[in-house]
Amino acid sequence: MALPQNPNIFANNPLDRVSHKRTDADWLAGRLLHKDSFMLPMYKENIFTLPPAKPGGAPEVGFMRPNMFADALAGGATVLFLGLDKKDRAYFAIDLTGSDTDPSKSGPLKGFGEFGDLRGLAMSIDAHDASIAAQAKAVLKWHSTHKFCSTCGAPSVIAEGGYRRDCPQCKTQHFPRTxxxxxxxxxxxxxxxxxxxxxxxxxxxxxxxxxxxxxxxxxxxxxxxxxxxxxxxxxxxxxxxxxxxxxxxxxxxxxxxxxxxxxxxxxxxxxxxxxxxxxxxxxxxxxxxxxxxxxxxxxxxxxxxxxxxxxxx
Ligand SMILES: [Zn+2]
Incomplete structure (x- = not known):
């Protein structure tokens, strides 16, 4: 049984979040390196988009291959596991906001597309992709604004594929808020x-x-x-x-x-x-x-x- 269609944009996310897999760090690492996995780059809360597939069409959400982001991953960029699609392919998002310059202008993304505001793009991009992008935007925003433990003030670290932050000092666990x-x-x-x-x-x-x-x-x-x-x-x-x-x-x-x-x-x-x-x-x-x-x-x-x-x- 499928859920009835929700009439609202950003609802009807097609991914299976497989939350029970988030505790398996080896599984996540393997999926992050898998050649069939996808990575949605984000920069200053904007999503990466590719040019329209057809002239006059709408831009497409830029799901790229994770191996393009080896440098950013090595540099500690925040990565979020989003879920699996019906073909069992894993989707991730990466926050490139730490980059000094727009990452679409140089480096591995250069020439592929550009970053755009989700609000402006929401009604033209694929609705399922819009809901995935909304998931990524909300959780990455939480990470960027919750870097420190609210109990003791120590820097916290990302855990469970991006659905938790742990405080190494007082051991408090913090969860993304809605x-x-x-x-x-x-x-x-x-x-x-x-x-x-x-x-x-x-x-x-x-x-x-x-x-x-x-x-x-x-x-x-x-x-x-x-x-x-x-x-x-x-x-x-x-x-x-x-x-x-x-x-x-x-x-x-x-x-x-x-x-x-x-x-x-x-x-x-x-x-x-x-x-x-x-x-x-x-x-x-x-x-x-x-x-x-x-x-x-x-x-x-x-x-x-x-x-x-x-x-x-
Ligand atoms: Zn703490």
Missing amino acids: DPVVIMLATLGDKALLGRQKIFPKGMYSALAGFVEPGESIEEAVARELFEEAACRVSSVTYRFTQPWPYPMSLMIGCTAVADSDAIQVDGIELEEARWVSRADLKAAMEGNTSAGVMIPPPFAIAHQLVRQFVYG
């Missing part, structure tokens, strides 16, 4: 609640959102955020789907919630305005018609998918 964020549409009959922040483009409205706090359930976080930002009380919360969001390492948890009434009042801090938008106006906005004065975020965003599900079921 920050949960609830993002939700409050609904009331045929209407959904959307809000806008000052920084949004003119006419853009989106789902309300906020971080889940420690000791809080998803349902409580949804209810709290809707009340804090828009004084909207809800009586039930339904989970819809999630989106891995590597900016820097969040998990967007998409929900809907049934509002008690249409009474709202924005906080003026996080939101400058909120409004109830009818299903018909949201359908028009989905189709690019902004006559109701509402634009919604692009398909890249989980907010778009929440609106789509509300409109089309």
Whole structure:
């Protein structure tokens, strides 16, 4: 049985993470040297891309052969094991940020491609490759910002293929973090609640959102955020789907919630305005018609998918 398709970009990662293999250092080393393995180079959080295979096509994620990176590996570059594909080929990522200059301009990558921003590339590159790149980006970002033990301050070392850092001094183990964020549409009959922040483009409205706090359930976080930002009380919360969001390492948890009434009042801090938008106006906005004065975020965003599900079921 396969999982149902998730509508969000960065979800549907095709790799088997085989987490039980991460403890086997010899197996990992063997896969790292294997001629059929792949290595995704990253540089300053940008992913390596190859030119389009066909003229006018989209760039492709640059999965290269690990033996191209012997010097970087010998120099201690951070390497992350990503998983195995259906043909049992291993995928790794390597962080070349330690390089003084753009590694696509010189050295073994020169002439093959260039580094690009995942956010800009996400909707044009292969969706499965985008999800692999998101995995790499989020975990490598964690390593680059967690080099020291948060218990005793000593430098920590990478372990388990990149899914743990160990402190040699106090023996604390540290694990990559994922920050949960609830993002939700409050609904009331045929209407959904959307809000806008000052920084949004003119006419853009989106789902309300906020971080889940420690000791809080998803349902409580949804209810709290809707009340804090828009004084909207809800009586039930339904989970819809999630989106891995590597900016820097969040998990967007998409929900809907049934509002008690249409009474709202924005906080003026996080939101400058909120409004109830009818299903018909949201359908028009989905189709690019902004006559109701509402634009919604692009398909890249989980907010778009929440609106789509509300409109089309
Ligand atoms: Zn320590």
